[in-house]
Amino acid sequence: MDTQIAGRVFKFGDNVNSDIIIAGRYLIYIEPAELAKHAFEMLGADFPEKLRKYDIIVAGRNFGCGSAREQASTAIKGLGIRAVVAASFARTFYRNAINDGLTIVECPEAVAAVSEGDNLSIDLVKGLITHDDRGYPFAQIPASVRRILELGGLANYLKANLPGA
Amino acid sequence: MGKTIAEKILASKSGARAVSAGEIVDAYPDLVMSHTATWRSVSVMRKIGATKLFDPDRLAIVLDHVSPAKTEKYAQDQQTSRNFARDFGIAKFYDVDAGIAHLVLMENGHIKPGDLIVGTDSHCTIYGALGALGSGIGYTEVTSVWVTGKLWMKVPSSIRLVLNGAFLPAVSAKDLMLYLIGDLGADGCGYKSAEFYGDAIPQMSVSERMTVANMAMEMGSKCVFIPPDAATREYLANHGLDPAAYQPVYADADAVYERELSIDLSKLEPMVACPHQVENTKPISAVVGTRIDQAFLGSCANGKYEDLVVAARILSGRRVDPRVRFIVTPGSKQIMLEAMKSGVLQSLIESGALVTNPGCGACAGDGGMMADGEVSLSTANRNFIGRMGSSKSSIYLSSPATVAASVIKGALADPREFI
Numbered sequence: 001m002d003t004q005i006a007g008r009v010f011k012f013g014d015n016v017n018s019d020i021i022i023a024g025r026y027l028i029y030i031e032p033a034e035l036a037k038h039a040f041e042m043l044g045a046d047f048p049e050k051l052r053k054y055d056i057i058v059a060g061r062n063f064g065c066g067s068a069r070e071q072a073s074t075a076i077k078g079l080g081i082r083a084v085v086a087a088s089f090a091r092t093f094y095r096n097a098i099n100d101g102l103t104i105v106e107c108p109e110a111v112a113a114v115s116e117g118d119n120l121s122i123d124l125v126k127g128l129i130t131h132d133d134r135g136y137p138f139a140q141i142p143a144s145v146r147r148i149l150e151l152g153g154l155a156n157y158l159k160a161n162l163p164g165a
Numbered sequence: 166m167g168k169t170i171a172e173k174i175l176a177s178k179s180g181a182r183a184v185s186a187g188e189i190v191d192a193y194p195d196l197v198m199s200h201t202a203t204w205r206s207v208s209v210m211r212k213i214g215a216t217k218l219f220d221p222d223r224l225a226i227v228l229d230h231v232s233p234a235k236t237e238k239y240a241q242d243q244q245t246s247r248n249f250a251r252d253f254g255i256a257k258f259y260d261v262d263a264g265i266a267h268l269v270l271m272e273n274g275h276i277k278p279g280d281l282i283v284g285t286d287s288h289c290t291i292y293g294a295l296g297a298l299g300s301g302i303g304y305t306e307v308t309s310v311w312v313t314g315k316l317w318m319k320v321p322s323s324i325r326l327v328l329n330g331a332f333l334p335a336v337s338a339k340d341l342m343l344y345l346i347g348d349l350g351a352d353g354c355g356y357k358s359a360e361f362y363g364d365a366i367p368q369m370s371v372s373e374r375m376t377v378a379n380m381a382m383e384m385g386s387k388c389v390f391i392p393p394d395a396a397t398r399e400y401l402a403n404h405g406l407d408p409a410a411y412q413p414v415y416a417d418a419d420a421v422y423e424r425e426l427s428i429d430l431s432k433l434e435p436m437v438a439c440p441h442q443v444e445n446t447k448p449i450s451a452v453v454g455t456r457i458d459q460a461f462l463g464s465c466a467n468g469k470y471e472d473l474v475v476a477a478r479i480l481s482g483r484r485v486d487p488r489v490r491f492i493v494t495p496g497s498k499q500i501m502l503e504a505m506k507s508g509v510l511q512s513l514i515e516s517g518a519l520v521t522n523p524g525c526g527a528c529a530g531d532g533g534m535m536a537d538g539e540v541s542l543s544t545a546n547r548n549f550i551g552r553m554g555s556s557k558s559s560i561y562l563s564s565p566a567t568v569a570a571s572v573i574k575g576a577l578a579d580p581r582e583f584i
C-alpha cells in the first residue's frame with residue numbers, strides 16, 4: 001500500500017450511489033479493467049475515459065450509497081483512481097473499498113476546500129491532506145482494519161490468514 | 166448503563182459481556198446469505214485456495230435477481246453457485262424458482278429474532294422486521310465469513326423512532342418510509358441502527374414491518390429493529406418456528422439513543438420519491454397527472470402477498486390504461502401460489518397486468534427495461550438513474566396503492582380517489 005498519494009482531483013457532489021458508479025447490468029463482471037470501461041457511464045458515455053485522466057476522486061456526503069455491490073470500488077480502482085476523499089461514505093462502500101484495497105479518506109474540511117482539477121496530496125502515515133499549502137488532518141482507519149488495506153485487500157489478507165493454514 | 170438491541174446482539178455474537186456504540190468487535194453471524202452474487206464469492210474462495218467452510222449450516226444461497234438465467238453468462242454463474250451448494254452440502258439452497266432471497270429466507274424460517282445475519286445485499290436490514298440484525302456486505306467479505314465464520318463490525322449508535330396513531334385509508338408503511346427518508350435524507354441514519362416503537366407497531370402487519378425495515382436502508386441504516394411481539398410470534402409460528410426456537414432481544418429501558426423522533430401516522434399522506442434519488446420525496450398531490458409508461462408492482466420492499474391484495478382491490482372492476490405496461494412480479498413462489506389460490510393474480514391479470522415469474526424482476530433490470538424518455542412508477546426501493554434501463558428514463562417510487570391508482574389513470578394518481 002502506498003502511504004503517499006498525490007494527484008489531480010475530480011469532484012462529485014453528495015449521495016453518489018453505487019448504481020451510478022457501476023450499473024447493475026455490469027455486475028456480471030468482477031475484473032477491474034472490464035468494470036472500469038463502464039464506470040460512471042450513467043452520467044455520460046465519455047465518463048470512463050474522462051475519469052482516467054484524474055488520480056483522486058473527491059466527493060460530498062454519503063459516497064457509494066445504495067447497493068452493497070463490491071464492484072463499485074473495483075470499478076474505481078480499475079480507472080486508475082488511487083484514492084477517494086469524501087465528506088462521508090456509505091457503510092457498505094466503506095467496507096468494500098477497504099476489502100478491495102482502495103484508499104478512502106473521510107475529511108469534510110478538505111472536500112469543502114478542493115475544486116475540480118486541483119492537486120492534492122494525502123499522507124496516510126501522518127493522516128494529513130495537503131492542498132494549496134494548507135493541511136487538513138483526518139482520522140485514520142482503525143489499526144485492526146488497516147491491516148487489510150496494507151495487504152492490498154481482504155482476499156490477500158484472507159489468503160495469508162487461512163484458518164488451519 | 167442500558168443497552169440498545171444492536172449493542173446486545175453484537176455483544177452476544179462476539180462473545181463479549183457487553184459492548185457499546187463505537188467499539189469494533191469480531192462478530193460471528195448466525196447466517197450468511199448470498200444471492201445472485203454467490204458465484205463471485207465462490208471465485209474468491211478458489212482464488213485464495215480455501216477449501217473448508219466454517220460451518221455449512223450458516224450459509225444460505227438463493228438464486229434471485231436474474232432468474233431464470235437470461236444469458237449464457239448468467240447460466241454459467243448460476244451453475245457455479247449450484248455446484249458449490251451441492252459440493253459443500255448447503256442445505257439452505259434455493260434455486261431460480263424460489264423468489265427474492267430476503268423473502269424466501271423469512272418464509273422458510275431461516276431468520277430468527279436475535280440473530281445476526283450478513284449477506285451480499287444492502288436490504289438485509291429487512292430482517293429487522295423479525296427482530297434480527299441484518300446488514301449488507303460485499304462478496305469478498307462473504308467469502309471471508311464463509312471461511313472464518315466472523316467479520317469485524319463497528320457497534321452502531323442507535324436512533325429511536327416512535328410511531329403513534331394510525332394510517333389514514335390508502336396510506337401505508339411505504340408512505341411512512343418515503344416521508345422519513347425525505348425528512349432525514351439518504352444518510353440520515355448512516356452507520357446507525359434504527360429501532361422502531363410506538364402504539365402503531367402492534368397494529369402493523371409483519372408484511373408492513375418488512376417494508377419499513379427494507380426501506381430504512383435508503384436512509385443509510387446499518388440495521389433496523391422492530392421488537393418482536395405477538396404478530397411476530399404468529400408469523401414465525403406460521404413459518405415453522407415455535408417460540409422455543411428463538412430468543413428475542415429487547416433494548417433496556419435506559420438504553421442510550423443518539424436521537425429520538427416521533428411521527429404521527431394519521432398526519433401522513435401518500436408519498437412518492439421523484440427521480441433520481443429516494444430522498445427526493447413529495448406528497449402525491451404535488452405530482453398528480455405526470456404521465457407514466459410503465460408501472461412495477463414487486464420487489465423485496467413491496468412484492469409481498471398483502472401488497473398484491475391492495476393493488477388488486479383498487480383495480481377490481483377497473484382497467485389498466487392501455488398506454489401503461491403494468492408489470493406484476495410476486496416476491497416469491499409462496500406469494501405467487503397464495504395469490505393464485507385466492508384469485509388475486511387472476512383479478513390483476515383481468516385488469517390488464519402482466520404477471521411474471523417470482524423474483525427481483527424489473528427492480529434488478531431483469532425484464533421491464535425502459536427506453537429513452539420513458540417514465541415508470543415502481544413499488545421498489547430505488548429510483549437511481551438507469552436502474553431500470555435507459556439513463557434517459559426516470560423512475561418514481563410509491564406504495565402499491567398509488568401504483569394501482571396510477572395505472573388506472575395512466576398517470577400519477579392519488580389512491581384516496583379509489584377507496
Ligand code: SF4
Nearest residue numbers: 265464465525528529
Ligand atoms: S427486489 Fe430489488 S432491491 Fe430487493 S433484492 Fe431484488 S434487486 Fe435488490
